[in-house]
Amino acid sequence: MSMTAPVSGPPVPRRWIALVFIALAQLMVVLDATIVNIALPSAQHALGISDADRQWMITAYTLAFGGLLLFGGRVGDLIGRKYAFLIGLVGFAAASAVGGAATGEGMLLAARALQGAFGALLAPSALSLLAVTFTTPAERAKAFGIYGAIAGGGAAVGLIAGGLLTEYLDWRWALYVNVPVAVVGLAGGAVFVRDPVAGRSRARLDLPGVVLVTAGLVALVYGFTRAESEGWGERGVVGLLVGAGVLLVAFAVVEALTRTPLLPMRVILDRNRGGAYLSVGLSVIGMFGLFLFLTYYLQTVKRYSPVETGLAFLPMTAGMVTGSTQISARLMNQVPARLLMVPGLLVAACGVVLLTRLRVDSAYATSVLPAQLLLGVGLGAALMPAMNLATAGVDAHDAGVASAMVNTSQQVGGSLGTALLNTIGATATTSYIAAHAQGPPSPALAAAGLVHGFTVALWWAVGVICLAAVVVSVLVDSRGERRAARVVAEPGVREPGVREAVVTAETPPPARQLASVGARGEPVDDGPLAARTSPVYAPMASAGPGSFGTPVHGRVRGGDGAPVCGAALTLIDLGGRQVDRATTGVDGVYALRAPGVGPYMLITAADGHQPQAATVAVAHEPLHYDVTLSGTSGLAGVVRSAATGARVDGAIVVVTDAHGEVIASARTDAAGEFEFDDLVSGTFVVAVTANGHRPGALPVAVDGQGTTHCEVELPAGARVHGTVRAGSDNLLLSDARVTLVDAAGNVVATATTGPDGAYAFEDLDPGTYTVIASGYPPVAAAVMIGETAPEPFGLTLSHPDE
Incomplete structure (x- = not known):
């Protein structure tokens, strides 16, 4: 799967x-x-x-x-x-x-x-x-x-x-x-x-942008509305449409320059x-x-x-x-x-x-x-x-x-x-x-x-x-x-773009985050890379009159030395601006042009391969730079019950990276098996939850060579359940409050009995607990929970004179 x-x-x-x-x-x-x-x-x-x-x-x-x-x-x-x-x-x-x-x-x-x-x-x-x-x-x-x-x-x-x-x-x-x-x-x-x-945008409201776009859209819509009755050549209509154009162009300029558009x-x-x-x-x-x-x-x-x-x-x-x-x-x-x-x-x-x-x-x-x-x-x-x-x-x-x-x-x-x-x-x-x-x-x-x-x-x-x-x-x-479909699945993650690719270049993220580097984005005028590099390099010199830029070319190969077709290469400057983009052909060859001399970031990504970011120094002469991409790996495994050894179907398997970011998730099939494709090499945490079992997790090292296999055992989740009765007639009692306390005196959970007097506490660790029922004068009783579920545990409430 x-x-x-x-x-x-x-x-x-x-x-x-x-x-x-x-x-x-x-x-x-x-x-x-x-x-x-x-x-x-x-x-x-x-x-x-x-x-x-x-x-x-x-x-x-x-x-x-x-x-x-x-x-x-x-x-x-x-x-x-x-x-x-x-x-x-x-x-x-x-x-x-x-x-x-x-x-x-x-x-x-x-x-x-x-x-x-x-x-x-x-x-x-x-x-x-x-x-x-x-x-x-x-x-x-x-x-x-x-x-x-x-x-x-x-x-x-x-x-x-x-x-x-x-x-x-x-x-x-x-x-x-x-x-x-x-x-x-x-x-x-x-x-x-x-x-x-979670969280909302912390950016300040762009008031100049609000005024310009509101006025521009009002003028545009009203101009179209008047044109319907007055005609397109009417002076007021022409004025509205021209004004709308000026306002919207000004809005675009303001949005390109402001830091919080x-x-x-x-x-x-x-x-x-x-x-x-x-x-x-x-x-x-x-x-x-x-x-x-x-x-x-x-x-x-x-x-x-x-x-x-x-x-x-x-x-x-x-x-x-x-x-x-x-x-x-x-x-x-x-x-x-x-x-x-x-x-x-x-x-x-x-x-x-x-x-x-x-x-x-x-x-x-x-x-x-x-x-x-x-x-x-x-x-x-x-x-x-x-x-x-x-x-x-x-x-x-x-x-x-x-x-x-x-x-x-x-x-x-x-x-x-x-x-x-x-x-x-x-x-x-x-x-x-x-x-x-x-x-x-x-x-x-x-x-x-x-x-x-x-x-x-x-x-x-x-x-x-x-x-x-x-x-x-x-x-x-x-x-x-x-x-975009991959990014949609992570609504809390920043839209992939140049800034993300540059900031995390020292530890390349998965291919799904770098895939959209080629999209033209806004310049990064702040952030860690700009702050770190701007004092070091002088402004780039011009490539010269009449020049179309200095060529940067080479070949992209896989780990086995074969050319990689369809690899996307993006060249960005130190401000985070994209300066050129290319895609390799069947021979793996690419060709880019840098607008001037100086250092650039070259980002390479391809399906089925781990992305790579590297700094290249462009001089006045053409630069030849070959790229080698390592392949991605798979992760497969099986989930078993620690108590019986039986395979667990329908368990939720979540893979996170070393920073706690969720990489992928799936459910086990009828055979208790799971599989993930397109993982980069590294150490991951595989966490598993399933009904009737305690959660389990283990670290897994993916080496980038083929599919890594692992096995996860889930301990059985204990359960306390029973009924509450009241009075000399031993009648089932509804709406009674039942509290579960562990051996250290901590409240683990509370429940309220239903019409049938029943209560239940799920997913408990083995140990000694105290069950307290109230509604009449409280009654407390100890219960021992082992690896297997105990029999129903009943409580009877009564007044002292009953």
Whole structure:
């Protein structure tokens, strides 16, 4: 039994129950994006909102939500994800209640803005909690499948709920409905949700970054929103978009220079996460455009009611659930993510292509339904692994802001998709009517022009979704996925990167920690290596005018002298900056270039070999440097019972290194055997626990040559159990307190009897104990525990006069 992803500790208890409440909170946020759209006309009429200001019911929420997402994600990293999650729920519910009770336009718009602000705290907290709660690949796939299905299908549910609430109750219930949902989520979240990562980010809040990114995102989202109604050439729209660009560029510069950035550049410069963010944003552009036009088509052309429109979208929701839970969740651990994302996006694009064939008289069953099924299955299969990649392998203290980037990509993509595709569709509709009208346009011509505009815009949506597939195929790297999957299994460990590789160079960590050295990271401006080396070396001299750097080349061989193919070599300077990276071919040869003379760190890593870090001195002449990598080893063994010699199945085996870090864990199979692959040479501690046995541990030396075998014997765990009776009738006594005290007078454990008067103490060392029962006047009795379990030990309580 080999392990591909080590685990850092026991799983979070009751995590599947916690998933219910995390998903419920996400559903509430997604529902609110569409449920209020249905209530908009009724709210406008009831509160006397003008047509010009009506859209602010949507815009107020969108600006606050989109602008504060990154800030909300970082707040979760600073104060704790669970606290941010609960605060977001309370605030969202309170804002919804205020909005439902609004007596005027100002009160309603303020409540909607507050909803967006608390939603920006809640959404990234929910996703980051999911990322750090489920760390094993199998559970992570299933959890993200469920989460992705809810995120994708909530919009259709919102249409149905909004229509039913508005039609049969009142528009205010489109807001009030969030209150009971939030109360349930709050009660369950407080009890079941855990933030499993110890400690919080100690970094100071990057206030300049907060101001710049919030202003930039607000300007960007509002610019897209205005472009939908005012046009892209309108002066205010151009000013907003230009201002957004300037602010976001300034934000990027500030983040690259500050020591405690709001959004560390390592989060988005990782090619897998960057590819995931881009693909999510592009996919949402196409999805929002389709959702918008298909809603218009069904309600305006086919005359569907809001409730009927929501029901018409249910097949797409079912497709998303199927794609997320039955395709991606089942295959994500067997195939690279891009082999799910690219086909999924292409299937979704095929669904949109079918919708480009819509006509005024098209039937739902033959034209809309097949397209919705393809679109739902494709997006469900693509978006779930994208969300997983977007949060995989990130440092635990950056999980909130990494999750916020997913939501930001969705929000910006949705705003851009709505504005861009609506402009394209409206222009095509106007051109069609102008070309075919002979006098005032008839209703039939208007409907035909509308459908023509829809189909033209949908062809653009096809192109955007295909572009997302191209982005995934170019940026998402299966090797990087494997590295991230290994890091995911250790949520408390710093994201592997240049700093970790350099600081621990004297004692190389396992290959799984050095595998991502090639990713471009931020310069290390502090830390042990910088402090130790900066006074020693003078600044590097230039390699000379017109030079592309000094060549550093050589060959990578294994311990047997054979060339190592696919080895990753990274050259970094003394500040921790990556200056070049290469991968060996079948002949093991590599070639790098140093930008100037001076000392550099050369890091080499390859699957199945122990990584190596070495200092190389680069002069003006080309440097030839060969690398020899030693192989990794395996560790196998068997777990037996010390009392009987029988093999123990289902025992948990944990391997830790000399520093106490967990390297891998597994369970023994039916034969009581375990096996680990890809361990570097060194001394490890093998610790074993099993039901009915005392824990055991032993040191094991792995020599790097083949597989090391060991045998672990577990002593039997003794047990004291019995019943407590009371009174002259000798009746079984419930709720009696039973205390177990060892020979030294220390309290070992306490228990309370059940309805049958029974108590039990498990996993005890052999020795003499005292059992004390109380409820009546206390009774104490000594019991001797040996290697075998004693017979049931009963106690009788009574009053002195009985």
